[in-house]
Amino acid sequence: MKIGIPRERKPLEGRVALTPAAVRELIADGNEVRVETGAGVKAGFADADFRQSGAIIADSLAEIYACDLVVKVKEPQPEEFPLLRPGLMLFCYLHLAACPDVLAQLLEKRVTAFAFETVTVGGRLPLLAPMSAIAGRIAVQIGMHYLQQPEGGAGLLLGGVMNTPPGKVVVLGAGVAGSHAAIMASALGADVWVLDQSEAALEALHSQHRSINCLRYDERALTMLAPDTDLLIGAVLLPGAEAPRLVSRALLAKLPRGRVVVDIAIDQGGCIEGIRPTDWRAPLYWEDGLGFAAVTNMPGAVPRTSAQALSRAILPHVRFLGTGDWKKDQVFHTALATENGVIRHPALLPA
Ligand SMILES: NC(=O)c1ccc[n+]([C@@H]2O[C@H](COP(=O)([O-])OP(=O)(O)OC[C@H]3O[C@@H](n4cnc5c(N)ncnc54)[C@H](O)[C@@H]3O)[C@@H](O)[C@H]2O)c1
Known part of the structure; x- marks a missing residue:
């Protein structure tokens, strides 16, 4: 051939x-x-x-x-x-x-x-998994970078240092991308919360990484976490189909200003309401005081x-x-x- x-x-x-x-x-x-x-x-x-x-x-x-x-x-x-x-x-x-x-x-x-x-x-x-793993890790790198004040962010170090609180990272999806994001953020010292509708996915992550907080996804749990969230990462998937919209504009309004939202699921339409696809020429835009990154080919970097x-x-x-x-x-x-x-x-x- x-x-x-x-x-x-x-x-x-x-x-x-x-x-x-x-x-x-x-x-x-x-x-x-x-x-x-x-x-x-x-x-x-x-x-x-x-x-x-x-x-x-x-x-x-x-x-x-x-x-x-x-x-x-x-x-x-x-x-x-x-x-x-x-x-x-x-x-x-x-x-x-x-x-x-x-x-x-x-x-x-x-x-x-x-x-x-x-x-x-x-x-x-198996052909999505390696790129999801990379995208999950890059999502944390994007968050770290844009949370710095010269980049427009609130000026915080995700992992914190001694005698300062760490940043809070909320990840939607405990699959491949979500787990890699969570593990990397946790390794930096961040306070990490992962939400998924699948008990099995949460259990697989939590059994290996006890310091990561795993919660069954529901809107109330997300609403409770929102006011302290420094980095919100969307990483859910319905294979082949459009991503479920899990984060509304009303919920985004509850996040503190200067924080960053990364929607990895943008290649399937995105799980954050109103988010616009970006590319590596300008991976993030600021809107209503929040940074939105939605690069459709994250591993391409x-x-x-x-x-x-x-x-x-x-x-x-x-x-x-x-x-x-x-x-x-x-x-x-x-x-x-x-x-x-x-x-x-x-x-x-x-x-
Ligand atoms: N932007 C990029 O460059 C890039 C690169 C690779 C992967 N991706 C995308 O990342 C996303 C995640 O991929 P993956 O390989 O980690 O998928 P995965 O199947 O491993 O994990 C997805 C998780 O989402 C959960 N989920 C689905 N619907 C949900 C809902 N309504 N509420 C809560 N949880 C829900 C599932 O239970 C599953 O655990 C996909 O959209 C994929 O296309 C993007």
């Missing part, structure tokens, strides 16, 4: 879907791999590294989209829309519940599109780490697409978003 790997077009997205080592394995399987020039540079992989692995370096995006299968990181951007075509297989993060324009393109161009984020194995989401983690996670699935019949594979049915002009993932069907 001919497999194409483009350079990502999303603003300041530095990841590349597959590393040179992964490309070598795909070629050993008998595939031809074309990599767009410069695709790996921001992640520390030069064209020469891919060439050494046996890839063909393509000068144009059109050469990549002429392949049977395009493997990339983020959903196609408007520059890529004209290259979508019937018969093309696409494998990447799609987040179609939050990207109706991309969904319309995939349907109109009859692309067979598989979403990394809904690949389900044993009830888990640490492309060296992210590209290696992503490549490792997706490689077995790309190898399968290269050599096997995806129609006979249950896992690929969980990933299938659109096929032949039809929506295939149930979470994307109109209610």
Whole structure:
């Protein structure tokens, strides 16, 4: 099979879907791999590294989209829309519940599109998990940074120091992103509270990290925590579907001013009412005295780490697409978003 790997077009997205080592394995399987020039540079992989692995370096995006299968990181951007075509297989993060324009393109161009984020194995989401782990950790870094006074924040150190109280971090969601955010904030010394509707998720976190306060999600608990919250992180997920709106404007009004809200779930539409997607050019905006960060490609800021983690996670699935019949594979049915002009993932069907 001919497999194409483009350079990502999303603003300041530095990841590349597959590393040179992964490309070598795909070629050993008998595939031809074309990599767009410069695709790996921001992640520390030069064209020469891919060439050494046996890839063909393509000068144009059109050469990549002429392949049977395009493997990339983020959903196609408007520059890529004209290259979508019937018969093309696409494998990447799609987040179609939050990207109706991309969904319309995939349907109109009859692309067979598989979403990394809904690949389900044993009830888990193994292709979302590594990026969620990174996004959770970055959420805390964003919070720490913007809580500093020169950045517009209230001027507090999340972990505090001796004889000063630590900051309070409230995390919505005890899944992968939420747990990583909570563990990192707790390691800094912050007072961390995690809310989730799943007892099992809370128990898994609390059993390993006794210093993290875990609460069953309900609006009253969140309202009680709001007046002391310094950093609020949204990290909930309904796989494939739009994120549940858990935080209203009324609740945000209860947070003290100069505090920061990071909505990791923005790639699925966001769980904070009224929050607007941002990108790494301006990750945070201030409104009504609060800082809002809602970058849809958070791991894109640490492309060296992210590209290696992503490549490792997706490689077995790309190898399968290269050599096997995806129609006979249950896992690929969980990933299938659109096929032949039809929506295939149930979470994307109109209610
Ligand atoms: N912005 C980015 O760059 C980026 C990167 C990676 C992941 N994400 C997003 O982060 C979010 C979390 O991903 P994850 O891998 O941690 O998911 P996960 O499935 O591991 O965890 C999600 C948690 O949300 C909880 N939840 C769902 N609905 C809830 C509700 N109504 N009330 C309370 N809890 C609820 C679930 O019980 C689950 O524990 C997703 O939206 C994902 O797309 C964003």
